[in-house]
Amino acid sequence: MAKLSISDLDLDGQRVLIRVDFNVPIRDGAVDNDKRVVAALPTIRYALRSGASVVLMSHLGRPKGEVCEEFSLRPVAACLGRHLGREVAFAGDCIGDEARDAVANLSRGNVLLLENLRFHPGEQHPEEEPGFADALAEHGDVYVNDAFGTAHRAHASMVAVAEHFEQRAAGLLLARELDYFAKALSKPARPFVTVLGGAKVSDKILVLENLLGKVDRLIIGGAMAYTFLRAQGIAVGDSRVEEDKLDLALSILDAAEAKGVDVLLPTDHVCGRTFAEDTECETFEQIPDGWIGLDIGPASARRYAEAIAAAGTVIWNGPMGVFEWPAFAEGTMTLARACAESKALTIVGGGDSASAAKKSGLADRFDHISTGGGASLELLEGKTLPGVEVLNDA
Numbered sequence: 001m002a003k004l005s006i007s008d009l010d011l012d013g014q015r016v017l018i019r020v021d022f023n024v025p026i027r028d029g030a031v032d033n034d035k036r037v038v039a040a041l042p043t044i045r046y047a048l049r050s051g052a053s054v055v056l057m058s059h060l061g062r063p064k065g066e067v068c069e070e071f072s073l074r075p076v077a078a079c080l081g082r083h084l085g086r087e088v089a090f091a092g093d094c095i096g097d098e099a100r101d102a103v104a105n106l107s108r109g110n111v112l113l114l115e116n117l118r119f120h121p122g123e124q125h126p127e128e129e130p131g132f133a134d135a136l137a138e139h140g141d142v143y144v145n146d147a148f149g150t151a152h153r154a155h156a157s158m159v160a161v162a163e164h165f166e167q168r169a170a171g172l173l174l175a176r177e178l179d180y181f182a183k184a185l186s187k188p189a190r191p192f193v194t195v196l197g198g199a200k201v202s203d204k205i206l207v208l209e210n211l212l213g214k215v216d217r218l219i220i221g222g223a224m225a226y227t228f229l230r231a232q233g234i235a236v237g238d239s240r241v242e243e244d245k246l247d248l249a250l251s252i253l254d255a256a257e258a259k260g261v262d263v264l265l266p267t268d269h270v271c272g273r274t275f276a277e278d279t280e281c282e283t284f285e286q287i288p289d290g291w292i293g294l295d296i297g298p299a300s301a302r303r304y305a306e307a308i309a310a311a312g313t314v315i316w317n318g319p320m321g322v323f324e325w326p327a328f329a330e331g332t333m334t335l336a337r338a339c340a341e342s343k344a345l346t347i348v349g350g351g352d353s354a355s356a357a358k359k360s361g362l363a364d365r366f367d368h369i370s371t372g373g374g375a376s377l378e379l380l381e382g383k384t385l386p387g388v389e390v391l392n393d394a
Helices: 035-049 074-084 097-104 132-137 172-186 205-211 224-231 243-258 298-309 330-341 351-359 373-380
Strands: 015-019 053-057 089-091 111-114 142-145 168-170 192-196 217-220 262-264 269-272 281-284 292-296 313-317 345-348
Touching: 015 035, 035 053, 035 074, 035 172, 074 089, 074 111, 089 097, 097 111, 168 172, 172 313, 172 345, 172 373, 192 205, 192 298, 205 243, 205 373, 217 224, 217 298, 224 243, 224 292, 243 262, 262 298, 292 298, 292 330, 298 330, 313 330, 313 351, 313 373, 330 345, 330 351, 345 351, 351 373
Parallel strands: 015 053, 015 142, 053 111, 089 111, 142 168, 192 217, 192 313, 217 262, 313 345
Antiparallel strands: 269 281, 269 292
16 A cells, blocks of 8 residues: 655654665774665755754664764764765754754754664663653654565554654655565566575575465575475485474465465586685585585576576565675676576565675666665565554545
């Protein structure tokens, strides 16, 4: 269901409380990777152009409800200010007198960043700090959620704060995420191909069950492929296998066959003697004992690329191997190139997949790279995100 967007609101003269995702790495007192700050800029700039003042709130790291200087958002305020070309005010707390005074002094066209929400236990555990959400809600006239990366968490700033507002809308980033996943999952151009990788079948059970009724072709790679292969009696050497999921893997393959879904599994493998970057490397069709599968082989990569080239919609979630190590990166990079060259709608589901897409140097040729690994995974599982459900319907 479509949600109200910030672009649907009259923000002139309003104080807009925006939940952003500024959970960025800090090194030596400065932001080390500003991609999440940059991702929030369109929504912030839109609010400022519309005549609003902007109050931003975010978490950073896991300070466990206590003030911890290494998790302060102060360096993020400086980073954001450089991108906006203006000073961004900073409040040393997100509630209390300092925050209230900073909000009261915020004039139209200016931006204030509140200190880390997770310095308070009430952000993740409302029962431990009654009134936390009430105090946060006092900082705005309108609520906007632009933090897709945490939209699957029912934390105070995502749900309880939003419930205080008559107008609660999605920011431009969140709206874009929802729009792309809706296109793929509701009305995909056919054939609809999903690429799943990663370490464990157990991490993707719900995704597999939900997508079997939607996709035309399922491509499986990464360590999770070895559980499927072992279940079929195919030799996988010392590769990682979830022994307790072998029956589940067979049932998924049976269900796919019953639904007419074509499942592609790797038929050759780039292997190492040990799980190490500098291990001896060899390619096998049947993996002998003493070897570990660490990437899909070249024949599998070509077959997967051909399937992507023929697709109308592609969702990619999970690498094909240990792409961080050059000797075991080619399978994942081949898929990245195939997606970039495809005429299909191509969506990357955040997390390691997003990192792989960016490492390929082709990120700008994908239609959409998600900013939230956990949130995108739950959408693929068919779940409703609490931080989205609470927003007004369009």
